[in-house]
Ligand SMILES: *[C@@H]1O[C@H](CO)[C@@H](O)[C@H](O)[C@H]1NC(C)=O
Ligand SMILES: *[C@@H]1O[C@H](CO)[C@@H](O)[C@H](O)[C@H]1NC(C)=O
């Protein structure tokens with residue numbers, strides 16, 4: 073036994089005999105998750121650590137806690153952590169352990185969804201593309217190569233988490249872990265292998281001995297050792313397996329956005345309705361997907377065509393600001409539910425159905441009771457007689473009566489301010505420098521278009537094949553860009569000969585640019601996610617050698633569906649020249665030269681310290697394709713989030729001080745139709761309800777986290793513009809609360825706040841009484857009371873009552889409200 077073996081033995085003995093301090097016991101029964109033997113209500117929210125920065129994490133987690141959550145959930149992102157085979161990255165915003173520790177520091181629980189398939193609108197659902205270089209690889213089924221890699225990665229993550237004592241069983245915050253993800257949606261495509269695979273997943277997970285329960289979401293076939301959970305817009309009608317608690321792992325708080333998509337909105341009224349109903353019907357754990365959506369930095373956006381912003385209309389917005397009234401309206405619900413934790417988890421409950429989708433639920437325990445009145449009717453407010461009293465419950469809402477007499481919360485009555493966010497030019501003296509940029513430019517070099525075809529002097533990085541290859545296999549997804557280049561010798565004897573021919577390319581491309589004899593002849597992409605298309609453009613033949621260069625561009629690899637590993641990308645062929653008389657020349661089995669990526673990236677133009685300083689020119693061109701632009705700008709003062717307005721640009725990628733802030737595509741406008749000017753929260757929500765931003769740029773604003781910026785020195789902004797645009801409209805802005813608007817009901821306390829950024833400077837309007845019907849009754853002191861309470865303050869709190877405002881002259885039975893609009 074060598075020294076090394078003794079060391080290992082010592083480590084084993086040490087681990088076996090050291091007892092973790094504060095170990096927490098997590099178990100469950102048919103009702104709830106139990107922590108140290110006690111049933112608990114868990115209110116969790118998803119925050120994905122790579123979609124923000126370590127500098128943002130503490131404040132995001134704090135705001136989640138203040139919003140009434142007691143747990144944070146995240147996926148683990150395999151392709152981010154293992155970008156190259158067996159080369160791991162846990163630095164910067166990939167520091168999972170640090171993120172977990174911050175959650176623990178705030179006293180919150182954590183839910184770790186390892187997957188390692190994650191969907192999540194994340195590039196390729198989180199899978200590293202290099203997995204495809206194994207023989208006989210098929211993802212997410214009983215396949216040795218896949219299971220072996222899944223096992224290696226999952227075990228590595230579990231070991232890392234164990235070493236940091238992060239599982240509750242070791243005193244850490246993690247109370248639940250997930251293996252696989254939404255497999256129930258696709259299991260039928262995999263037949264019996266799918267069933268064996270999901271059993272293997274369960275047995276494998278169990279073998280890792282993490283000391284906390286495992287969950288499988290959206291998997292009705294989940295093996296007995298796993299808790300199956302629900303994902304969706306509403307989960308009140310979901311019933312888990314026997315002896316399993318009712319858990320809702322994905323309550324979609326909004327929806328994500330595509331390039332070309334409109335802005336989705338899920339109202340506070342509807343989201344709180346869904347949550348209240350879930351707990352009314354015996355639910356005990358739910359998770360907001362997302363609580364903070366964040367940003368798809370770099371090339372992490374899924375696809376195809378998922379936008380860089382992953383705001384999700386979540387309770388905390390992309391930049392880390394409170395999304396009001398959603399955040400505040402839910403906070404009130406959370407604190408109420410938490411105050412009823414014992415009775416909701418231990419009480420008996422009985423439901424009574426009143427017809428027309430109206431129901432009541434009474435929980436009782438040892439003589440105390442709490443009551444829910446739920447109205448799932450999507451049109452009618454309903455008045456019922458409940459235990460001798462009359463209650464009117466608005467359509468599509470739940471009223472909560474913690475003593476079964478007084479309604480203290482109704483999901484449709486929002487007593488929280490609506491914050492109107494604005495994007496402003498920084499106010500400081502050098503203001504001009506924020507938008508009056510000095511630009512430099514240089515062209516992307518295309519020398520390889522000529523030289524690559526000469527095999528006796530091949531360029532570095534150029535490979536050859538006598539066939540058309542799957543793009544992601546050639547690039548290993550190290551770049552969006554892949555050149556497919558070939559040549560064709562033609563003379564007058566050739567049946568195809570003629571001045572004009574058509575180049576026809578069958579393509580599964582997200583974007584295709586075609587060059588004929590070095591000249592750009594066309595660009596094509598297809599809207600609405602239908603990316604299998606035929607490109608056709610005429611070209612001029614010359615005698616002798618004609619070169620054809622096709623640049624295929626991916627915009628996020630598919631992240632959802634069965635067999636995503638079998639989805640091919642790029643130019644799959646055939647590629648043909650077609651003469652006017654329909655004679656064709658098939659070039660698909662020509663010798664093709666392949667070149668991955670951009671020359672500019674190879675030269676490091678996106679970095680601050682580039683050797684190629686001299687190659688930048690002034691007098692920038694406009695609307696020219698494949699151009700690099702560079703400028704510098706000052707960091708706006710203060711703490712407000714910083715965004716770039718990239719209106720005027722086409723499509724490309726942007727770097728600030730070498731950090732890739734993501735793809736941009738502001739020229740891609742959202743469809744003109746399908747928006748609403750006001751949103752009716754009633755009735756089932758879907759991702760296509762309550763849309764705004766029709767006909768506008770689908771993403772104009774791009775987040776630059778403050779930690780990417782220099783405090784004192786100027787910042788360097790580099791753009792790679794692929795389609796052509798005008799960078800002179802670009803400006804740097806800060807995001808802040810411009811106005812706060814509220815309609816609060818009598819009997820509530822209204823908080824008004826500029827969210828830490830500024831003070832309330834002006835009250836535009838205030839009326840206590842019946843403001844909806846043009847002030848048929850109104851307290852004359854309204855404005856002065858609000859002015860006195862709020863002007864000059866960061867936030868103020870007003871009790872909405874006649875006591876505060878004096879007589880309003882409204883009828884006794886009238887429900888009075890305070891309507892205000894304040895400026896920050
Ligand atoms: C992609 O990465 C894998 C794993 O590192 C490697 O085996 C394979 O050769 C790479 N493919 C290409 C085309 O570079
Ligand atoms: C791949 O699968 C085929 C049959 O599907 C089999 O003949 C071959 O041996 C497998 N190769 C490897 C490396 O497992």
Ligand SMILES: *[C@@H]1O[C@H](CO)[C@@H](O)[C@H](O)[C@H]1NC(C)=O
Pocket residue numbers: 414418437438
């Ligand atoms: C209910 O009351 C009984 C008797 O007072 C007590 O033993 C029990 O712990 C109570 N149950 C809960 C869940 O508080």
Ligand SMILES: *[C@@H]1O[C@H](CO)[C@@H](O)[C@H](O)[C@H]1NC(C)=O
Pocket residue numbers: 526527528529
């Ligand atoms: C190909 O490259 C070789 C070596 O550099 C050179 O001698 C030859 O002229 C080139 N051929 C063509 C057609 O450019």
Ligand SMILES: *[C@@H]1O[C@H](CO)[C@@H](O)[C@H](O)[C@H]1NC(C)=O
Pocket residue numbers: 747764765766767768
């Ligand atoms: C389009 O953008 C403008 C300016 O930001 C805005 O005023 C307008 O309301 C937007 N249109 C829609 C339909 O959202």
Ligand SMILES: CC(=O)N[C@H]1CO[C@H](CO)[C@@H](O)[C@@H]1O
Pocket residue numbers: 190191192193303322361632
């Ligand atoms: C079917 C569906 O819309 N699924 C969504 C559920 O949430 C995941 C996140 O894990 C999204 O990626 C899916 O789009």
